[in-house]
Amino acid sequence: MKKINKWALITLLSFLVSACSLHPDHVQMVNQQPDIYPDYIGVTIPVDIAPLNFSMTDDDFTDVYVDVKGEKGGSIHAEGTYADFDVDEWHQLLKANKGSRLLVSVMACREGNWYQYRDFSIEVSPNPLDEWGITYRRIAPSYALYGHMGLYQRCLSDFTETSMLENSQVHGQCMNCHTQNRTNPEQYVFHVRGEHGATVVHQHGKDVLLKARNDSLGGTMVYPYWHPSGRYCAFSTNKTAQMFHTGNNKRIEVFDTSSDVFVYDMEKHEVIKDTLIMTTGWAENTPAFSPDGKWLYFTTVRCGNYPKGYDQVRYSLCRVAFDEKSGKIGTEVDTLVNAGVTGKSVTWPRPSYDGKYLMYTQLDYGYFSVWHPEADLYMLDLETGVNRPLNEVNSIRSESLHNWTRNSRWFLFTSRREDGLYTRLYFSSVDEHGKATKPFLLPQQNPKEYYQRLMYSYNTPDFTSVPVKTNAREMGRKIERF
Template sequence: METDYINQHKRNLVYALFCCLLLTACSWGTQRPEKASSQAEEPEIFPDYRDVTVPVNISPLNFRLTREADHQYVLITGEKGGRLECDGQRSLRFDPDAWRKLLEENAGSSLTLTCSSREAGGWKTWKSFQIHVDERPIDSHLVYRLIEPGYEKWHIVGIYQRDLESFDEKTIIRNDMTGYNCINCHSFCMNDPNRMMLHMRAVHDGTYIIRGKEIERLKTKTKQTISNLTYPYWHPSGKYITTSVNDIKQFFHAVKEKKMEVFDLESDVVVYDVEQHKILSAASLITKDAFETFPAFSLDGKWLYFCSAPAREMPADYDKVRYHICRVAFDAGKGALQLPVDTLVRADSLSYTFPRISPDGRFLMYTETAYGQFPVWHKDAEIRMLELETRQPVDMTLLNSADTESYHSWSSQSDWVVFSSRRDNGLYTLPYICRIQADGRPAKPFLLPQEDSEKYDYQLYSYNLPELVTGEVTISPYAIQQRAHEGPTTQVAFE
């Protein structure tokens, strides 16, 4: 009898809930603008997705009008057909399935967006703008580190992956699983999510190399090198990793216009043999009269690119250090460099760092700043590009902003890049995606979309080292955690 009463009570609750949902659903109808006054200006929106070029497989570009309004509305029509409308009080969120269908239907053409806002004086409809849909998809996942933009210490640091076709974000590893240590410098071989490396500093320190389900933990400081491995880049074969070794220091400015400087007391470039567990002396650049750092292989594996500056007295001459971008031939069969060194971008009055070669071998992208090799703290830092065959610069004006642009990485097909920028508030580094056209010219970049366009207002973390990969990183965070806490550590040799 008691059981029957409980079951009946549950049925009554379910029925009541159904009725409430039904009544609520009836009031959910789209609020379209009525008797709206037409405005001559385009709407101010965040993120600014006006006239951007996006890949056909990107997640919905949810945004909000930045005006004071009690309701917002947008109508999207496709050049090849289809339409989508959306409204909301604080922001505009598109149905993912409808968005995906609209983009696929209009690949290679444009969408026209017409926004309206209901304000104190009634509805206003703003001048329409377009979003261009490129038929070339972007690699499906983006990997980044989220870190508080502090200077002296950190609390939670994690490396995450984001599905660019949805809003699904997953943890690769977080430092609250490994003793609140520092986790940094993740890198992938040829955009392959199954071949990855990262460093842990302090507790459970070491370089972790992940190949499929196998995780190696390495001790990489040797008597012949000045530090553990630092800034890495994989050889396309997966057999080698080139990396700098750096004695890194920092200091803080006393003026509000500048925050801090990161510099090297000394630095070298080495090549690590993944299979033999040794640093190759014949493939390393170890000198006392120059600072070498930020190495990268070409995607055919035949060239080793790096940054080099004449050694100076540090920190006294911190603002006089200027880095060239150089390259030297690399013989993968012998594991050796072949001189001479070729200087591609000469540092006369500026400094150049972060060389990254497009997978098709056509372009060299790099960062320009007034001095030094760590431009993330430099407001003047911008991204530049060189066509390698002609050694002619490409106009990158449309990609850059009035604030810091720094780290960047290519997609596997050389048609998209992701880069770090502080253009939105000057404090937090956020990831922007940009189409690189066949002639190398950039389209207008766009901020990584979020399900909630206000997320960037309340998530007080910087996105560090954004890297595009062709699929999901499948290694479990718990597997990395277990490897950090247990198992042997291999000491790297120098030969």
Template sequence: MNYRTKHTGLRLTVIVALLAVFAGCKSVATPPASAPLAGTEPRIFPDYAATVIPPNIAPIRFRIEEPGVAFQTRIHGDQGTEITISRSDPAVPIPEAEWHRLLESNQGGVLKFEVTIQDRLGGWRRFKEFEVRVARERVDDYLVYRRKIPGQDWRQTSIQIRQRTLGGFDDKIVLDNQRIGTSCINCHSFVGNKTRYMSLGFRHFIFDTGTILVIDGKIEKIPLKFGYTTWHPGGDVIVFQQPRLTPRGSRAEESDLFYYRRSTRTVRPIPGLAREDWLQDGATFSTDGRELFASAAPKPWGATPTKDVPSEVLRQIVPFDLVRVRFDIDKDEWSEPEVIISSRETGNSILFPRTSPDGRWLTIRMMDYIYLVDLQKARETGRFEPRQCPELQTGESRGWNSWSSNGRWLVFSSSRETGIYIRTYLTYVDPEGQVHKPVLIPARDPSVQGEDPFMYNVPELIDEPIPVSADELAHAIRSMKFEEVNGYPPAKK
């Protein structure tokens, strides 16, 4: 290749790149001030109208779902410099720097979005402004989640644990199962939205099954398969769900609850819960660590071994109650479980309990909705009364949710918009427990948001980055020896 050919090719590459950058950004006509009003708000995706957003969230980029050949969007508040975006493309890529300046100037206020569209005949329509409220309370800086293609076996697909920066669009891999010979990785968990204590489960047909613990930046590997996990706030005790092998076709997914004590490297069943005639599911500690809320249900077939139970019995749906077990960490003592919300009274299973960091609220899942329980009121009256939140329809039977460190934001996974693909949403919960319209986590490219084939679930909010790299975690799973654990394998008493 001679000098001229080489540099001609380079110039063409640069030109193509610039065309890609400015596609949709070419100069468009300015709408006249007299443009007639459409009388309605524009249709947009994601639907951010009438939502509440954190003052540190990434630009809520969207695409306008109205026909047209030119699109102008004005964003303004009572304070700060307005943002104007004029394009021949319906995508609205709000610039980051200008957006964050506008958010900072309008904390506790309202941003207004005005969309004006030109049709093919040259006429303009100015749509009614929609509003977005900016809360004063920040959301944690990072979101950790699991990404995979739904419906595919973990041995044949990519599964990644990822860490997203919520103030921008940086998204890094925490662990990729392709780095460890295709395995299942899941059930990441933290203490108090911090990364000082972290757990991450893995299942592999070569490297065996176990859990990675990250303690103060140091990695440990233990031969216990943590399912859904909750840490005691002190970081020494970890309660985890361990699924049992269940016959194909069974609807009653059998699992047990155990607790692992790091200081003694001991695993034990939780007395009163780990019984042959009971099923257990997820659990969560109270903020002070003195109570454990767990989903549990008596088996319709009692203590009969599952392999001896007729298939038509196994296929029935078993409703779960919410139980409370008191815990004394100093004496290592657990109380007998007491039912605090009965599935007979609600008519539905109670699953996935999560407590807010301020100790005020408990979220639970019933059918396709997340419910709020006022723990402060419950302790005063003795009644745990779930309140349905229509805004928190999940549309997904195993949807996960978690709280921000200040207790004002709830993040949850849901297939509410497509019925198939699970996305991650953020919703504001005010001090009185009023839940506001959820916000789909913003994407870098709004023109394709919601169209990728992945599911995004098990979202966890943290306020600091994970202190170990993807290489270190992969190396630990492949090469580290398992720590000895007293009581392993966990057995029922």
């Protein structure tokens, strides 16, 4: 026993000598900024965002010692295996430094040695989010089959996530496209596919279930976008197919054998069709109303014999007038981005709510951009007509599925920039000149552990001004009876 205790004591002392003290005295200076995950160096954030917790990217680092100081005053500290900031202290510091910046000092320990890195800054924007949180679907990035998926909401000022509806509550059916009217959760729509398929419309505190597939429309109701009045909602109706790649950097191709755009009158429960956005010979898609409700944006391409020539399908961005009082669609189509000129394809047009910009995704061909690594975000200035790529936020992998805050100063988007497999959520702001800031990853309590373990993709995200009130059990029963 004496020998055992002796060796146990020696082992313990050896561990204590080699382990990293959380109060380092001897530190080696490193003339570079730390390599951290997520990369929050130089990002711009709103005062109402959750703490930007982070770890060292290199797993050999076992401990960090982090100080954050505000240029206008105040400081907070975190130490441990990763930087885990107190939520209340974090928000107090951000409020005190609104419109200024934070300076972050990082020391990290590896193999018993401490290293001091150059400080980096985080800009605190004077523009708030003015949104409570976000909604999204989480789904495994499967090709043909799916298992568990759900619609979720997340508070952006902390790390609270709640389920709105999971497919286990609707007999394992597919669900997607949860879309609110200008981030207002009092009016939303989402789709459920399968035996009890339905398009669920929530407004005035009530739920109305529409047939998800309507033969008179020629396909399923997808890709909704609300008119600002709340009376109308635009949909596309698509006959969708897919195929697989075997010899390039793409895995799957999703395309439509046909598609149209129509407007649904929520008061009269009527479909406004047989218009310029439901033409034979052309495939209209991905609609979006302008913030004043006077225009309906959409993408369109001449119909082909698919899948032959699938990689020659290039959508142009167009718009047509819309009269809110009569519910009539105009008789002339304006082309804003001509695929015949650019040689590229446009998808997911999303105008800012202040009417200044229209953000869209551009890719080599097609419209289902999440599977296209070349897909990038573009910005069209609606006042000047200037069109440009958002190089400030784009990466070498897919960027897509973007949406704006009500104040039009922030936007979110999905990206596969980390590994090319999973879409993650990123945020950026836009200044008065339309320039975007370096995007930052959706904060998590322990982001490195969370994202390494997460086997699901974020899909169809949007902002929500307040929490969405849902009764999943009751909703499941309604869909089952439909």
